[in-house]
Amino acid sequence: FSRASEIEELRAENLRLRQKVAALEARLRAAYADAGVTALAGSSPTPEVAVPTAPSSAAAVPSPATASDLDLSPVELQMIAERKLVNAVKSYRDRTGVDLKTAKAAIDAAR
Incomplete structure (x- = not known):
């Protein structure tokens, strides 16, 4: 049983680190x-972040260079077009499981 708790702790730490990296990548982009700077827009692959507590099992790391690079749903794109940015951020967070800063950076980059 102690091994199971160790594994869960490592998974939680892994998730925190992946989310932190995703947030930093979004801020940098x-x-x-x-x-x-547009030369870096598509130069790096987009890793996925597993989020077991979210409805979706994996979330793409946002790539705020262009709207087409983002993992935004049509509903979120419509919310952005209608200037319902808070709703778009909430929808993106709920769907992907990323933190607030990452979601806001993704939505802001798509504007």
Whole structure:
């Protein structure tokens, strides 16, 4: 039983680290986009982050360079078009399981 708790602790730590990396990547890409740097938009592969507590089992790390690079649903894109940004962030978070900063960065980058 102690091994099972160790495994769960490692999974939780892994999840926290993956979410932190996703948030940092989103912030970095958003900063590049704000600075007008477009050469890096599609240069790195988009890893997936497993989120066992979310309705979806895996969430793509947001790539805020362009809206087509993002893992946004048609509903979220419609919310952005209608300027319902809070709803779009909430929908993105619920669907992907990412933290608030990551979701906000993804939605802001798609605007």
